[in-house]
Amino acid sequence: MDAKNYVETVLEDVKRRNPGEVEFHNAVAEVLHSLTPVFEKRKDLMDAAILERITEPERAISFRVPWMDDAGKIHVNRGFRVQFNGAIGPYKGGIRFHPSVNQSIIKFLGFEQTFKNSLTGLPMGGGKGGSDFDPKGKSDAEVMRFCQSFMSELYKHIGPDVDVPAGDIGVGGREIGFMYGMYRKLSNSSSQGVLTGKGLTFGGSLGRTPATGYGLLYFANEMLADKGESFKGKKVTISGSGNVATYAVEKAQQMGATVITCSDSAGYIYCKDGVDLEGVKQIKEVERLRIKEYVKHYGGEYFEGCANIWDVPCDVALPCATQNELDLAAAKKLIQNGVKFVVEGANMPCSLDAMKAFQEAGVYFGPAKAANAGGVACSGLEMTQNALRLSWSFEEVDEKLQNIMKNIFKNSKKAAEEYGYKDNLVVGANIAGFMKVATAMMGQGLI
Ligand SMILES: NC(=O)C1=CN([C@@H]2O[C@H](COP(=O)(O)OP(=O)(O)OC[C@H]3O[C@@H](n4cnc5c(N)ncnc54)[C@H](O)[C@@H]3O)[C@@H](O)[C@H]2O)C=CC1
Numbered sequence: 035m036d037a038k039n040y041v042e043t044v045l046e047d048v049k050r051r052n053p054g055e056v057e058f059h060n061a062v063a064e065v066l067h068s069l070t071p072v073f074e075k076r077k078d079l080m081d082a083a084i085l086e087r088i089t090e091p092e093r094a095i096s097f098r099v100p101w102m103d104d105a106g107k108i109h110v111n112r113g114f115r116v117q118f119n120g121a122i123g124p125y126k127g128g129i130r131f132h133p134s135v136n137q138s139i140i141k142f143l144g145f146e147q148t149f150k151n152s153l154t155g156l157p158m159g160g161g162k163g164g165s166d167f168d169p170k171g172k173s174d175a176e177v178m179r180f181c182q183s184f185m186s187e188l189y190k191h192i193g194p195d196v197d198v199p200a201g202d203i204g205v206g207g208r209e210i211g212f213m214y215g216m217y218r219k220l221s222n223s224s225s226q227g228v229l230t231g232k233g234l235t236f237g238g239s240l241g242r243t244p245a246t247g248y249g250l251l252y253f254a255n256e257m258l259a260d261k262g263e264s265f266k267g268k269k270v271t272i273s274g275s276g277n278v279a280t281y282a283v284e285k286a287q288q289m290g291a292t293v294i295t296c297s298d299s300a301g302y303i304y305c306k307d308g309v310d311l312e313g314v315k316q317i318k319e320v321e322r323l324r325i326k327e328y329v330k331h332y333g334g335e336y337f338e339g340c341a342n343i344w345d346v347p348c349d350v351a352l353p354c355a356t357q358n359e360l361d362l363a364a365a366k367k368l369i370q371n372g373v374k375f376v377v378e379g380a381n382m383p384c385s386l387d388a389m390k391a392f393q394e395a396g397v398y399f400g401p402a403k404a405a406n407a408g409g410v411a412c413s414g415l416e417m418t419q420n421a422l423r424l425s426w427s428f429e430e431v432d433e434k435l436q437n438i439m440k441n442i443f444k445n446s447k448k449a450a451e452e453y454g455y456k457d458n459l460v461v462g463a464n465i466a467g468f469m470k471v472a473t474a475m476m477g478q479g480l481i
């Protein structure tokens with residue numbers, strides 16, 4: 035069988051064996067199509083059924099999460115943890131609390147995480163977890179009871195050398211704290227390395243909170259520099275207003291850009307002279323309100339409907355909210371308005387056809403698994419500090435993060451060139467991430 039047929043056969047098989055899991059199918063299709071040139075050179079990997087194995091999670095856990103609201107009413111949610119691939123280290127990846135969470139979304143994220151973690155150069159396997167619980171509008175006490183119930187099952191399956199969860203959408207420092215407290219109680223151990231994104235007083239790392247947003251800008255900065263440009267004076271649109279978006283705004287502003295948008299799932303704000311970051315943090319992080327409240331206090335315009343954010347003309351677009359938030363129509367609008375760089379802060383925010391449209395139009399495109407790897411890289415640094423029982427300064431962590439992001443860019447660009455796809459960072463990141471995992475699996479026998 036030739037390489038192209040091999041890839042298509044495995045892809046068909048993945049679709050057949052995982053019916054209805056569209057997000058997972060798309061993630062697998064994106065990676066597998068990039069790998070065809072690898073199999074043209076490496077028939078041994080085909081013979082070893084590497085793709086058949088790498089597309090099947092090592093373990094997928096689903097469990098009941100009962101909890102009681104403040105009025106005494108009982109609710110039942112579903113919890114997930116997918117331990118996708120542990121060939122290069124303990125499973126590692128975030129936990130997402132959002133009503134849309136299902137097995138397909140967690141599998142897509144766990145699959146992507148495997149290659150992302152490999153790209154960081156740190157010894158971390160790939161995993162992801164979550165629940166269809168909606169933290170929006172819940173009291174602190176309700177969130178705590180939910181987190182405790184969630185951990186009362188999850189704790190059996192994780193550990194510093196086994197699986198190390200962290201935050202994602204709907205899971206930040208507050209939720210990690212509640213989960214860590216419950217883990218410590220149930221396991222009768224203070225294994226700080228069991229979760230990352232912890233509070234600074236119980237094993238957290240300086241620099242983890244802003245790491246994904248900062249890392250995104252360090253990566254994007256390499257892309258701009260590669261084309262002889264910089265962020266100085268650039269107009270940047272950013273979607274979302276959560277952890278990734280907030281710190282992407284901060285670093286973009288520090289690099290001299292004007293960030294003109296932010297959004298949430300209801301709509302977006304447009305501030306032609308630049309958004310006031312403290313205002314965004316006050317509304318979203320402190321008061322936990324809708325982004326539309328921003329304009330009442332800090333100026334700018336509010337537009338209902340988050341998808342239209344991509345109608346705003348810009349030089350650089352950084353989608354930082356959620357998967358499939360930027361479709362083909364949005365991509366065409368951005369291209370028509372002259373966008374030069376699109377770099378993914380969220381996980382797979384651009385649909386496959388949007389991504390293709392950018393590449394065909396000559397827009398320099400930075401894929402999520404490379405561009406947003408700063409968060410998990412910093413989590414890896416938190417694990418190292420926990421193992422050493424040491425705390426590094428913010429400057430030490432940030433310097434390491436910058437180096438990691440530069441290396442990810444360099445390695446992705448190099449891999450793309452080696453296989454004849456100059457400037458195609460999608461292909462480059464997929465190949466570079468895949469090769470390390472595949473080599474580790476080949477070295478460990480039939481696993
Ligand atoms: N937190 C982290 O360290 C990392 C997060 N990511 C990814 O980045 C993305 C954002 O995650 P976080 O910032 O951590 O989550 P978060 O929960 O802090 O923020 C998500 C934000 O997106 C907004 N949002 C949700 N759906 C939206 C939509 N359709 N349009 C516009 N805004 C929408 C929400 O209102 C919220 O402000 C996710 O795809 C996540 O998987 C990736 C790498 C690491």
Ligand SMILES: O=C(O)CCC(=O)C(=O)O
Nearest residue numbers: 126127128200409410413
């Ligand atoms: O820090 C981590 O382990 C989680 C990061 C994550 O979930 C992601 O990269 O998507």
